[in-house]
Amino acid sequence: MTTELLGYLRPNGSWGFRDHVLVVPLHSALCDVAEESALAVDPDIVSLRHDWDNPAGHGDAERAHRVLHGFATNANVGAVLVLGLGPDTHSLAAALTANSTEHAVVRLDEAGGFARMRAMAEEELRRLHAAHVTPERQPAPWSALCLGLECGGSDAFSGITANPALGVASDLLVEGGGTSILAETTELLGAEHLLAQRAVTAEIGQQIIDMVRRFERDVARHGVDLIGSQPAPGNIVGGLSTIEEKSLGAARKGGTGPISGVLDFAEPPSTTGLFIMDTPGQDIEQMSGMVAAGANIVGFTTGRGTPTGSPIAPCLKISTNSDVAQRLPDLIDINAGTIIDGSATLEEVGAQILEAVIAAASGRLTKSELRRNREFAISRVRPMGV
Amino acid sequence: MSTQIALLSGYARQGRRPGARNHVFVLPSVVCSTKVSRDVADAIGAITVSHQHGCGHIGPDITQARGLFVGLACNPNVAHTLVVSLGCETVQGRHVVAELEHRGFPTPLIGIQDAGGYAAAVQAGIEVGRPLVDGLDHAQRTPVGLDALTLGVTVSREDHRVGALITAALADGAQVVVAVDPALEAQLDNLVPHEHVDVTVGEPVTAPVSVVRNAGAGAQLLAATASCGPQIIVDFPSSDQPPQGFPLLPVLSVAAGDGLHAALSEDFDVDALASASDILAVAAETFSGALTRAEQRHSASFAIPRLLRTM
Numbered sequence: 001m002t003t004e005l006l007g008y009l010r011p012n013g014s015w016g017f018r019d020h021v022l023v024v025p026l027h028s029a030l031c032d033v034a035e036e037s038a039l040a041v042d043p044d045i046v047s048l049r050h051d052w053d054n055p056a057g058h059g060d061a062e063r064a065h066r067v068l069h070g071f072a073t074n075a076n077v078g079a080v081l082v083l084g085l086g087p088d089t090h091s092l093a094a095a096l097t098a099n100s101t102e103h104a105v106v107r108l109d110e111a112g113g114f115a116r117m118r119a120m121a122e123e124e125l126r127r128l129h130a131a132h133v134t135p136e137r138q139p140a141p142w143s144a145l146c147l148g149l150e151c152g153g154s155d156a157f158s159g160i161t162a163n164p165a166l167g168v169a170s171d172l173l174v175e176g177g178g179t180s181i182l183a184e185t186t187e188l189l190g191a192e193h194l195l196a197q198r199a200v201t202a203e204i205g206q207q208i209i210d211m212v213r214r215f216e217r218d219v220a221r222h223g224v225d226l227i228g229s230q231p232a233p234g235n236i237v238g239g240l241s242t243i244e245e246k247s248l249g250a251a252r253k254g255g256t257g258p259i260s261g262v263l264d265f266a267e268p269p270s271t272t273g274l275f276i277m278d279t280p281g282q283d284i285e286q287m288s289g290m291v292a293a294g295a296n297i298v299g300f301t302t303g304r305g306t307p308t309g310s311p312i313a314p315c316l317k318i319s320t321n322s323d324v325a326q327r328l329p330d331l332i333d334i335n336a337g338t339i340i341d342g343s344a345t346l347e348e349v350g351a352q353i354l355e356a357v358i359a360a361a362s363g364r365l366t367k368s369e370l371r372r373n374r375e376f377a378i379s380r381v382r383p384m385g386v
Numbered sequence: 387m388s389t390q391i392a393l394l395s396g397y398a399r400q401g402r403r404p405g406a407r408n409h410v411f412v413l414p415s416v417v418c419s420t421k422v423s424r425d426v427a428d429a430i431g432a433i434t435v436s437h438q439h440g441c442g443h444i445g446p447d448i449t450q451a452r453g454l455f456v457g458l459a460c461n462p463n464v465a466h467t468l469v470v471s472l473g474c475e476t477v478q479g480r481h482v483v484a485e486l487e488h489r490g491f492p493t494p495l496i497g498i499q500d501a502g503g504y505a506a507a508v509q510a511g512i513e514v515g516r517p518l519v520d521g522l523d524h525a526q527r528t529p530v531g532l533d534a535l536t537l538g539v540t541v542s543r544e545d546h547r548v549g550a551l552i553t554a555a556l557a558d559g560a561q562v563v564v565a566v567d568p569a570l571e572a573q574l575d576n577l578v579p580h581e582h583v584d585v586t587v588g589e590p591v592t593a594p595v596s597v598v599r600n601a602g603a604g605a606q607l608l609a610a611t612a613s614c615g616p617q618i619i620v621d622f623p624s625s626d627q628p629p630q631g632f633p634l635l636p637v638l639s640v641a642a643g644d645g646l647h648a649a650l651s652e653d654f655d656v657d658a659l660a661s662a663s664d665i666l667a668v669a670a671e672t673f674s675g676a677l678t679r680a681e682q683r684h685s686a687s688f689a690i691p692r693l694l695r696t697m
Contacts (some may be wrong), residue, residue, distance in 0.1 A: 028605055029628045032685045049436050051689035053604040056626065071577065085628060085646060108628060113652045114683050152418075153474040153499075185440075186697045210546040222694050224445030229697045232441065234474015234499075280696040282442025284417050304474040307504045308418050371504060373421050377438030383692040384568070 003355055006097060006362040007140035009080070009102035012354065015144030016075035017296050017361040019134045020312050023047035023125065024072050024363040034083055034116065041129050046311045052378050054088060059382035066266040067378050070292025073099045076312045079132040081125045083117070085109060104128050107300045117322070137363065142176040143272050144318040146288035148298040149253040150181050152283035154231075155303025156319035159249020161349075162301035162336035166318060168350020169253035169299065169357060170274065174257055181263070181290050182254035185215045186230055186281035190244030195276065207262040211278050218381070230281065234304045247268040247342050253301065259378045266292035266348025267378060279287065283308060285379035287315070290295045297361050299353060305331045309368025314360040317367065318353060333360075333367055389587045395477055395527035395674045396534065399462055401490060402672065404530045406617035407463040409634055410518045412511065415457055415482055415509070416440030416475035419498055419507075423470045426496075430519045430538040432468075435633050435688040441475040443551055450600065451477045451633040453568075453588025456485045457613025459493065462477030462536075463634050465519040465525070467491070467662070469554035470511055481691040491667035528674065533559030535673060536591060538616030538635070540556045540607040541577055542567040543642055548577050550621060550662030556580070563591045565611045569622070587691060590614045602691030606634040618673050622663060629653050630687040631680025636672045639679065640665060655679050 007015040023034040025048060048071065052064045069092055072080045079102040082089050086109035096103040104124040111117035149170060152160055182188075188195065192212040199205035204275040219226065230243045240246045257322035260273030266289045270274045279289040283306065287298055291313045298313050300306075303320040305328040319325040324338030334356055338344040344352075360366050396404030410432040414423040417438045422451045427434035441452055455477070459467035467486070471479025474482040481497050494514045501507040537555045539562060541548050551561050563585070564578050574597070582595040586608045601610035604627065611619055612635050619637045623629060626644030631637050645660035651657065654664050655678050673676055680686065 004460045026506045027628070028687050028689060029630045029685065032683075034685070051438065051687070053606065053627065053630075053687070053689070055604055056624075068456075076570050085626075109646060112687065113650050113653070114628075118683075153472070193692055218695065219444065220697075222445060224694065226444065226697065228448055229444045230443065231479055232474055234472075250529050256404070282443055284438055285442065285696060301611075303504070305499050306418050306472060306474075307421065307498060328499065330503040330505050371421070372503075375420065376440075377417060379696065380692070380697040383602075383694065 003076065003358045004146070005142065006137040007144050008135045008223065008334060014075040015140050018076040018312060018314065019078040020076055021045045021075045021079045021129050021132060022072065022312060023081045023083065024068055026068060026082065026088050029188070030051065030083045030108065030176065033118050033121055033322055034098045037120060037125050040122050041125045044158060045125065045129065046374060050376055050378050053321040055385060058381045058385045063265060063376045063381065067288055067292045069095050070266050071312060074291060074294060074296065076296050076311055077101065078134065079103065079128050081106065081128055083121060084355060099162050102128060102132055106278050111114055112141045120286065137292060142173060143176040144237050145173060145297065146295045147173055147180045148295035149180055149289055150283065150298055150300040151253060151302065152300060153304030153306045154235050154238055154246055154249065154357060155320055156304050157340060158254055160338040161248050162318045162320040163252040164252045165339065165346055165349040165353055166177065166299050168300055169353035170253065171257045172256035172350065172354050174274050177272055179269055180254065180270065180274045181293065181295055183277040183279040183286050183290055184210060184250060184281040185278050187247050187250035188212060189247050192249040193222060195251060195259060196302050204259060204261055206252045208227065208276060211262055234348060238303045263293060265289045268294045280379055284375045284377040288377050288381060297357055299357060307331050307371065308370065308371050309373035311374035311376050314366045315361055315368045316356055330367060355376050394530050394532060394535065396530045396668055397525055398528055403536055403617065404467065404534050405462040406636060408465050408522055408525050409463055409514060411459060411467045411634060412515060413459055413461040413469050413472040415465050415477050416467055418472040418475065419470045420661055422498055422504060426470065426515055429512050430515045432515060432519055433633050437688055437690055438477045439690045443476050444694055444697050447692050447694050448476055450587050452482055452485065452689065452692065453586065454609060454613045454690060455482050455586030456489065458634060459486055460489060460491060461612055461634055462617050463617060465522055468511060468515045468518065469493055471495065471496045471497045475499045476551045511675065521547060530560065532670065535560035535617040537562045537565045537612040537669065540611050540619055540621045542604065542607065542627065543568060543571060543576070543622055544570065545622050545642065547640070547662045547665065548622060549579050552578060552580055552595060553666050554666045556661050560680035561591060561594050561596060562613065563596045563611055563614045563616050565598040565607040567603045568609065580600060585614055587598050590615045600691060600693060605630050605687040606688065606691035607687040608637060609660035616676045618669055620669060629680060630680065631685045633686040633688055636678045637667055638665065638672060653678045653679055
């Protein structure tokens with residue numbers, strides 16, 4: 001590797017690779033206040049937009065809170081303004097204090113209305129932003145990197161170019177002491193037996209099998225067919241015929257090395273190594289789950305091309321074919337289609353991806369960051385509440 | 387008993403009820419096209435929505451999400467719609483456009499993958515969308531009767547004024563579409579003591595009183611109801627929930643006297659003591675152009691009702 005990895009060492013010992021000031025509305029009705037306040041103070045300030053309105057007793061409440069808390073406490077975030085209705089702000093404020101993250105809280109009930117809340121939010125954000133000093137970047141160990149592995153808009157090339165190349169990069173990173181997260185349970189269907197064989201213990205192997213079984217049961221419980229959703233219409237146009245075929249290609253993002261553990265949605269890895277997280281394949285829900293778990297950068301392969309990015313993590317887009325890289329140049333950071341063209345080997349592109357990951361982590365902005373593509377989603381497994 | 391206000395003013399529509407607002411709607415068929423939609427809408431002065439869906443749905447959620455999009459595009463407050471898709475998503479933009487065509491609303495489509503990427507899609511969207519917005523410049527409100535009103539009512543708490551409001555609206559010749567939080571399902575006959583028909587999300591209403599099924603909860607009720615064709619919604623939020631607006635429709639928020647609502651009295655359009663006929667009078671003024679509190683503070687929530695997990 002020629003590029004040095006440079007990051008921000010946080011007070012709690014974790015490493016960030018961006019230094020975002022983030023506004024976290026805990027209720028969907030506060031997202032406009034969050035966005036307007038951020039824009040008024042500095043357009044570089046990131047605010048989250050979501051549709052979670054925190055209904056009493058909702059079956060997905062804990063899942064939603066994990067995502068919101070995970071974003072606020074991610075090491076790519078240097079300071080946080082929390083907006084809430086009232087006592088719903090307590091647990092996040094406590095988590096931020098425990099994490100030594102600079103933060104402020106504005107409550108709608110204490111403000112006594114939206115107009116006053118909007119003024120208070122801007123005032124607190126202005127103060128927080130002015131007081132926040134971005135630390136100097138310093139050389140970081142590879143163990144500081146947590147790489148989210150993602151594919152979206154896959155095609156027939158995904159499994160033979162970009163996904164295995166991202167797998168090579170992931171293997172190199174993990175061998176060097178870093179962490180990778182493979183996710184998208186939907187897109188591991190049919191590949192779980194191969195992944196289970198790579199688990200570091202038989203128990204973790206069984207957890208991989210169980211995770212996929214649980215997902216299959218949950219879908220079967222509703223009596224619906226995956227047809228129409230998996231493979232998605234664009235996957236079929238791209239030459240994929242079944243979910244198993246898509247999965248065998250998707251799983252290759254996780255390389256060939258040992259699997260150290262299975263994570264629940266948005267659950268942080270306990271050590272370094274390669275982990276599998278139980279997420280939907282829906283691109284933005286998956287990316288939000290990995291970043292909430294602590295991923296500080298994302299490698300995202302695509303055959304059809306997609307503009308999306310994360311609000312707080314750099315997201316590198318890797319095309320599976322040269323055609324999409326040429327047709328949609330503003331969406332693609334790295335072209336793995338060179339493997340099919342014969343101008344580069346899998347190993348070369350894998351090394352190129354890792355090099356780009358380190359450069360992006362160290363400060364080079366990705367195309368989705370330059371455009372401010374900041375998609376965010378809170379995954380629900382019980383959307384009706386029960 | 388009829389209210390004092392016999393006449394409203396609205397925007398005439400071909401084959402639809404008149405609009406209370408006159409919007410161009412930039413509709414992203416998937417989360418991946420929300421940023422392009424936002425940039426297009428901001429550039430031309432149109433309305434868009436941010437959402438996290440359109441992909442990864444399974445079974446009935448696919449048709450329900452598509453129905454929601456189609457129904458919103460057909461809402462009387464929408465003069466024109468421009469659909470922005472990615473290209474590979476589950477709820478295909480081209481299928482939304484085909485359904486709109488089928489309903490008699492030819493609608494332009496921009497696809498990010500087909501257009502040549504982000505910048506090309508934004509530029510194409512501006513080129514197609516700007517003439518639609520410019521065309522609104524000459525639109526004038528014209529007088530219409532209260533019988534042109536389709537009143538949406540969304541109910542997340544027990545409130546005796548719900549039934550009285552529906553009765554008063556019917557007496558003035560309006561039609562009503564209601565959505566009720568699933569937690570109040572058992573009280574439906576008390577809340578809506580009128581003969582009614584059930585409709586699905588996105589189905590245009592024709593009966594005097596319709597109840598939207600599978601409309602979700604909270605802000606989802608607003609989207610589900612709006613997709614069935616009302617020009618205005620009266621919302622009865624739960625007392626632990628704040629008032630919320632909606633991007634395409636004025637939403638009149640009616641306060642409960644307790645809980646969080648007691649601390650936010652200025653953010654509600656109608657207080658806890660107002661009568662059903664007071665509410666209807668405010669609704670009539672709002673229809674004709676008076677801005678709601680949510681419109682004044684540029685606050686709009688958009689949540690897609692869903693039945694199942696994503697994939």
